[in-house]
Amino acid sequence: MRVAPEGRGLRALVLAALAFGLIGPIAAGLWATARAGFGVMPVIGATEASLAPWSALFALPGLATSLKVTAFTGIVSTLLSLILALALTAALQPRLTGGRAARLLAPFLAIPHAALAIGLAFVLTPSGWIARLLAPILGLDRPPDIALVGDPWGIALILGLMLKEVPFLMLVSLAGLTQIPLAQHLAAGRSLGYGRAAVWLKLIVPQLWPLIRLPVMVVLAYALSTVEMGLILGPSNPPVLAVLLTRLFFAPDTALLLPASAGALLQGGLVAAAFALLWLTERALAMAGRFWLCRGGRGHGLDPILPLARGLGMIAAALGALAMLALLTWSFAWRWPWPAALPESWSLRAWTGAAPGLARALGLTLALALATTALSLALAVAWLEGEDRARSPRAPWAEALIYLPLLVPQIGFLYGLNVLFLRLGLSGGLAAVIWAQALFVFPYVMITLSDPWRALDPRLARAAASLGAGPWRRLFTVKLPVLIAPILTAAAIGVAVSVAQYLPTLFMGAGRIATLTTEAVTLSSGSDRRVTGAYATLQTALPLAAYAAAFLVPALLHRDRRALRGGGA
Amino acid sequence: MRLHLAAAALAASLATAPAVADDWQATLDAARGQTVFWNAWGGDGRTNAFIDWVGDETARRFGVEVRHVKLTDTAEAVTRVISEKAAGRDEGGSVDMIWINGPNFLAMKEQGLLHGPFVESLPNAAYLDLSPGAPATVDFTEPVEGMESPWRLARFVFAFDTARIDVPPETMAEFVPWAEAHPGRMTHPDPSNFMGATFLKQALIELAPDASALQSPAGDAVFAEATAPLWAWYDALRPNLWRGGAAFPENESIQQQLMNDGEIDIAMYFDPAAPAAAIRQGLLPDTARVFVPKGGSIGNVSFVAIPYNAANREGAMVVANFLLAPETQAQMQNIDVLGAFSVLDPARLDDAGRAAFAALPDDPALPRLDELGPTLIEPHASWMTRLTEAWADRNTR
Numbered sequence: 028m029r030v031a032p033e034g035r036g037l038r039a040l041v042l043a044a045l046a047f048g049l050i051g052p053i054a055a056g057l058w059a060t061a062r063a064g065f066g067v068m069p070v071i072g073a074t075e076a077s078l079a080p081w082s083a084l085f086a087l088p089g090l091a092t093s094l095k096v097t098a099f100t101g102i103v104s105t106l107l108s109l110i111l112a113l114a115l116t117a118a119l120q121p122r123l124t125g126g127r128a129a130r131l132l133a134p135f136l137a138i139p140h141a142a143l144a145i146g147l148a149f150v151l152t153p154s155g156w157i158a159r160l161l162a163p164i165l166g167l168d169r170p171p172d173i174a175l176v177g178d179p180w181g182i183a184l185i186l187g188l189m190l191k192e193v194p195f196l197m198l199v200s201l202a203g204l205t206q207i208p209l210a211q212h213l214a215a216g217r218s219l220g221y222g223r224a225a226v227w228l229k230l231i232v233p234q235l236w237p238l239i240r241l242p243v244m245v246v247l248a249y250a251l252s253t254v255e256m257g258l259i260l261g262p263s264n265p266p267v268l269a270v271l272l273t274r275l276f277f278a279p280d281t282a283l284l285l286p287a288s289a290g291a292l293l294q295g296g297l298v299a300a301a302f303a304l305l306w307l308t309e310r311a312l313a314m315a316g317r318f319w320l321c322r323g324g325r326g327h328g329l330d331p332i333l334p335l336a337r338g339l340g341m342i343a344a345a346l347g348a349l350a351m352l353a354l355l356t357w358s359f360a361w362r363w364p365w366p367a368a369l370p371e372s373w374s375l376r377a378w379t380g381a382a383p384g385l386a387r388a389l390g391l392t393l394a395l396a397l398a399t400t401a402l403s404l405a406l407a408v409a410w411l412e413g414e415d416r417a418r419s420p421r422a423p424w425a426e427a428l429i430y431l432p433l434l435v436p437q438i439g440f441l442y443g444l445n446v447l448f449l450r451l452g453l454s455g456g457l458a459a460v461i462w463a464q465a466l467f468v469f470p471y472v473m474i475t476l477s478d479p480w481r482a483l484d485p486r487l488a489r490a491a492a493s494l495g496a497g498p499w500r501r502l503f504t505v506k507l508p509v510l511i512a513p514i515l516t517a518a519a520i521g522v523a524v525s526v527a528q529y530l531p532t533l534f535m536g537a538g539r540i541a542t543l544t545t546e547a548v549t550l551s552s553g554s555d556r557r558v559t560g561a562y563a564t565l566q567t568a569l570p571l572a573a574y575a576a577a578f579l580v581p582a583l584l585h586r587d588r589r590a591l592r593g594g595g596a
Numbered sequence: 597m598r599l600h601l602a603a604a605a606l607a608a609s610l611a612t613a614p615a616v617a618d619d620w621q622a623t624l625d626a627a628r629g630q631t632v633f634w635n636a637w638g639g640d641g642r643t644n645a646f647i648d649w650v651g652d653e654t655a656r657r658f659g660v661e662v663r664h665v666k667l668t669d670t671a672e673a674v675t676r677v678i679s680e681k682a683a684g685r686d687e688g689g690s691v692d693m694i695w696i697n698g699p700n701f702l703a704m705k706e707q708g709l710l711h712g713p714f715v716e717s718l719p720n721a722a723y724l725d726l727s728p729g730a731p732a733t734v735d736f737t738e739p740v741e742g743m744e745s746p747w748r749l750a751r752f753v754f755a756f757d758t759a760r761i762d763v764p765p766e767t768m769a770e771f772v773p774w775a776e777a778h779p780g781r782m783t784h785p786d787p788s789n790f791m792g793a794t795f796l797k798q799a800l801i802e803l804a805p806d807a808s809a810l811q812s813p814a815g816d817a818v819f820a821e822a823t824a825p826l827w828a829w830y831d832a833l834r835p836n837l838w839r840g841g842a843a844f845p846e847n848e849s850i851q852q853q854l855m856n857d858g859e860i861d862i863a864m865y866f867d868p869a870a871p872a873a874a875i876r877q878g879l880l881p882d883t884a885r886v887f888v889p890k891g892g893s894i895g896n897v898s899f900v901a902i903p904y905n906a907a908n909r910e911g912a913m914v915v916a917n918f919l920l921a922p923e924t925q926a927q928m929q930n931i932d933v934l935g936a937f938s939v940l941d942p943a944r945l946d947d948a949g950r951a952a953f954a955a956l957p958d959d960p961a962l963p964r965l966d967e968l969g970p971t972l973i974e975p976h977a978s979w980m981t982r983l984t985e986a987w988a989d990r991n992t993r
Contacts, residue, residue, distance in 0.1 A: 070682035071707065089992035154857035170859050172780035177843050263786060263843045265992050274788050277671040279699030280981055281678060281707065361878045365858030372878070380641065442679065449683030537676060537690035538665040539633060549638035549666035554849035555879065558641070 038413035044406060045428065049466060052444050053431060057295075059443025063288035071281045080285035084293065087286070089265030094297070097268040100181035100261065101251035102301060104188035109243055111189065111343070112196035113235075114336030117227040120204070128201050129516060130578060135194035135347055136520065137570035139527040139544060141255035142563030144187050146350030148259055149357070149556060151183060152176045154365045156353055162366040170365060177262055184261040188253070190347045192246045193340075196239065202478045203238035207231065224333055225326025233316070236309075241426060242474055245433040247305065248298045252436035255529065255548075268294055272438055291439040298436060351567070358560030377557040384546060389565060392526055392542040396569065398461045400521035403469040404514065410473070411480045412502055415488075421477075429473045432466040437530050445534045453535075460540050463531035468524045472517045479513035511584060515577035523570035543569070620719055623910045628659040630911030634900075635673035636695035638666025639849055642873050646934045649927070654918050660911045665691070670700050677709050677903045689905030693912040696901045697790065698736030701744055702977045704901065711902040713742025714913055720920035721745075723949075725941035731897050732939060736977040737811055744899035745916040748928060749937035751968055752794055752893040755863045755871040757855065759883040764862070767889050768799040772829060775836035782862040783838035783845060783854070787987045791848040795864060796983050798894050800826045801972050810975035814982045823983070827990065834991070841991070856880055868968060869935025872961035876931075886963045892970035897939055922949035931959045 062068065066077040084090065116123075123131070150156045154170035161167070176183045209231065216226030257267035265271060272294065275287035357363065358377045360370035378385075410429075414421060427434075444463070453459040483506065491505045507514065529544050538545075547562035632654075638644055644664060651662030667673055673694045680689050696704070704710050715721050724732050724746065732746045733739065756764045765774040775782055785792035801807050803825040809818050834841035838860050845851040848865060855863040856879055863880075865871065874880040900919065902912045918924055922945055925938040942950065 068682075070678055088988040092993060152857075154854075154859045170857065172839060172859075174839050174843055177839075179842065258846065263846065277669045277675065278788070279671055279674070279697075279703055281674065281703050284675075284678075364856060364881060374878070442675075446679050446683050449680055449685055533672070538635065538667065538672065539663070539690065541666070546666070549668050550641070550644070554639075554847075554853045555641070556853075557878075 035417070037409060038417060041406065041409045041413050048462070049469070050428065050431065052447060052462075052466070053435060053440050055447040056440030056443035056445075057435065059446055060288045060291050060439050063285055063442075064292045065289075066285060068285060068288075071284060073282075073285060080289040083286040084289045087271070090271070093265040093268050093271050094293075096179070096181050096262060096265075097251060098297065098301070100184045100188070100257075100267065101247060101297075102304070104185040104192065104250045105243065105247045107185065108189045108192040108196055108246060111336060111339060112193045112200060113227070113232060114224075114332055115193070115340045116197055116200045116204070117224065117231070118333040118337045118340075120201075120209075123201070129198065129574070132194040132198055133519075133571060133574040134351065134567070135190065135344075136198065137523050137574060138191075138347075138351060138567045139563065140187075140191055140253065141259065141527075141529070141544075141548065142354060142559065142566055143191060143347065143350055144256045144259040145556065145559050145563070146352075146354040147187050147190065147346065148176045148183070149353045150346065150349045151186075156349065156368070159366045159368045167366065176260055179262050181261055181267070184256060184267070186346070187256050187260045188250050190343055190350070192250070193343060196242065196246065199239050199242040199474060200235060202475065203235050204231075205482045206238055206478055207234050220325050222325060222327040222330045224329035225324075228326070228329065229320055238478065240309075241430050244302060244305065245430060245470070245474075247301055248434050248436065251298050251301060252294055252438065254438070268297065269436070269438060276438070276442070288442075291436065294436045295439050298434065302434075354556070354560040354563045356560070357556040358558075358564055360557055360560075374557075377561040380558075384541070385543075385561070385565070388541050388543045388546045388562075389569075391540060392544070392569065395457070395460060395464060395532075395540075395542060396522040396525040396573075398457075399464040399468045399525045400472070400518050402461065402465050403472040403521050404476075404518055406469055407472045407476050407517070408502075408507070408514075411477065412506075416498060430470050433470045441530055441534045448535055456536075457540065459535040460532050463535040464525050464528045467528060467531065468521045471524045472521045475517040475520050476513060479510060483510060508584075512577070512581040515580055516574075519570060519573035519577040522573040526566055526569050617719075619717060623717075623913055624658060627908075627910035627914040630908040631661040631663055632692045632908050632911040632915050633663050633665050633690060634693045634695070634912075634915065635665045635667055635670075635676075635691050637668070637670060638664065639668065639847075641877065642934050643936075646928060649933075650915065650918065650924070653924075654915055658914050658918070660914050662915055670694065670697060674700050674704055674709070677704070677905070678707070680905060681707075681709065686905050688907045689903055690907070691903045692906045692908045693915060694901050694903065695747075696744060696899050698738065698896065698974060699977050699980060701735050701899065701901060702738050704903070705738065705743055709904055710743045711904050711906060711909055712744070714902065714916075715740070715742040715745045718745060718913065718917040718920060720917050723920060723922060723940045723944045725944070731895070731971070735896065735899060736974045736980070738977060740899070744901040745920065746897045746899050746939040747916070747919040748898045749895065749939055750866045750898050751868050751888075751895040751937070751971065752798055753865050753868050753870075753886045753888050753963070753968070755852075755855070755865065755874075755880065755884050755886055757861055757881055757883055758885050759881060760861045764887045765889075767891065768802045769829065771799075772832045772836075775833055778861065779836040780838050780840070780860075782860055783841075783851065784864065785847050785851055786844040787984045789847045791851075791864060791866060792844065793980050793984050794866065794894060796826070796830075796987060797975055797980065798889070798972075799829060800975070800979070800983065801894065802889065802891055803829055810979055811973070813976050814978045819979075819982055819986075823986065827986075830987075830990075852879060855884075867936055868963050869931060869937070872931055872959045873935050875961050876959075885961055886967075888963075888968050890969065892972050893968065894974060895971035896974050922946075923952060926952035926956065929953065930956050931962050932957055935959075935962065937965070 064080055066073055066075055066080055148155070152158070153173050153175055158170060212230050213226055216230050221229065252269045254269045254273050257270045261267045261270065268290065272287055272290040275283045275290060356370065359373050359375065361372040361374035361376065363370040448459050487505055487509060488501050491501045496504070527544060529548055532540055532542055532545050543562055543566045547559055547566065550558050550562070634647060636643070636647060644666065647662065647664045651664070654660040654662055673691050677689060677691055726733055735744065754764065765771045771782070784795040787793045787796055800823065801810065804810060804822040805825065806822070809822050838854070845854060848863070851860070852863045852874060854860045868886055871880055871884050871886055875882055875884055900916050902909055906912055920940070922940060925940050928934050928936050929938045938953065
């Protein structure tokens, strides 16, 4: 009985922190954007509410095409990523548990979206690496004039998104599987004569789906609103909606801020519509699936899916690895003209030339990553511990709340958020950037930490309680040490997310907080691959070091505790 | 009272020169210890290095530090000042100085977002030609009125690879037959980008029936009449552009990368020294050279402006003044450093200043000013907006 008020206090504290720190800013940002979208933005002299921004938006040439391409690339990339991630998980699961999976996936999780996109563009483009290898064989003296990157359908964009999202979805699927009595269900299915793929499809995936639904929605929202990847890999005339809006937001004519804001609302609407579609599909599949399950087919015909997935997964991994290798090679190149397969001349200038700025940016990036991750981790642990003490599962609204910053397109609230921070006198400082980054780091930390936390054997805490340990002692001496591996994995992901933040850092830091990512984007404007390569290597190295620490620290701490060693996530 | 005013006016007229000097000393005193946040496009490593050098020098000489806030687009800084105004932060703003261009200058001037006039209070403004109508007094036909200070010249030029092309097109009109003979070998940045719009403007000036109409705001009828030949020219050109005219590079540096990758043979810049600089950076083949259309090319002056709420206004003025010093301008025009052409009026330089410019090194890829032909004046800023919109209307589906 003594425990209850304490638990309630902790929960109230966490809720208050979230309400003021998370929902408040986002709501304020959305409010400012919504007002501007309906014509009210006093600072540029717009005071009359009207629908004019909307008619200006819909009068933009190519808007319909842009919407179509955005919806197509967003939905198709998410769908394909999900299918491939599940099939790969099923195909590799017996050999791919815990730390091994995380080690394999870590580089793909660590590399920032923009860097991967630039590397991939160089691999795929008609003057790129693959074409250069083929040029002597095919006798090409000039690159063929084919749109392999930036194609009107957005195929290259879909591919780039998949390279980033499949590893992420695999990671959350593997974490989700720890919640399911996997071995028993697989054995039961096999003993009833179901094929391997069929067991997964009929038994495991329906149980896994509720555990990965929100991460899938995060992927969907990201794919529909990415600026960097759309810019580098997507079509250009017209571009995807988020790129179109960025152009409007940064047009010299400030009156365009109004239709840009209306467009940000439209972007939000598009994401909401995609969520509705997902929900409808889920319902329809649930009904059709029940029928299909009851028919009882053993589904041996499905088994070739698994080697196929393995093959596709290997191709994807090879492409991703090539993209990363391309960036690393470029960072040491000097001249590397078409059709040379390797640089004509080498140089360290990309590294040494940027060195002074690089060192400062590295320091700031590291400081920001540590601060945002520590903050997010503390909040996440407090939230999860609060749930434990209340002995209540998470309400759906609370779940949605955590994910809110990832579900609302960034461009829809960052401008308004900036105005709010300015009013509070916060903008332009480290604190503002930490706050803004934490909005996006916290959800990922929660995604990664929640499942291992719930999977913790409750008997440990009960045993400690029966030995007289209070709730705080149980938290600090039992739960946290046992959960050190997943906590460090969550921290590593937090570091990766923090390092990659571009728009929040730029807006809230008034451009003064120069991190690796903001420097990489501005220095090269996306075009000097050597500089991009140097920065991207560091951008990837920092989270990779965090992942390495996440594997090594538990292994060292728990070198004599076998069950605690493997990264649970 | 009247007598007092008259006396003051007399005193002021008698003592103009010392008064300016005193005021400037006051500015220098106030600036000491300030850190100027200079918001400038950060996409060019050599410009970034030059800005770093400027900061080292102003710190050493005047105790004014410079921090380069690197932008991907100048409008970022404009948006930042707007959101500060929205939040009521009328003092202590985060942007002290902006490297600004015509359309953004017009927007900020119209919205009352600029500090000034301040140019005439800069001692080094004496080296500028500020007579009415001089290039440093108008920005996209908008009168500068002392609200922004010049620092480098911009000229529109093309670059081509002499190893691949023998004779580049001589006029904008000749791009059509050239592209027909070399399909897919040229393109231009998307016109929503500054450089893409400039390409269209360059063609517009050459092709418009009456180029003088471009100096006034673009009304509907005038716009339709002036642009009709442009669109006929573009419709003939577009099918033979890179990717069949269905995709365009985002900006000039992406286009330069396409040229370096061998995908196209022509790039374009707003700086005659840019190709020479790019060769030295390994970003273009050694065989790249500059060409301009026979009738000359668009030129303008790059300026720096100070927002109305700048926290370090005096420091920004000290930096703007330092940028106009003859030795700074000579350093800037040195192709080993940056190569950007100076904005100073040679006639106003003293012997030491002239000698500094005469001693600058040469580069085979660097054109001489007389090779660039006449400078064409920028159309009124409204033409750029309308051209961009009309291009999208015609070419984006």
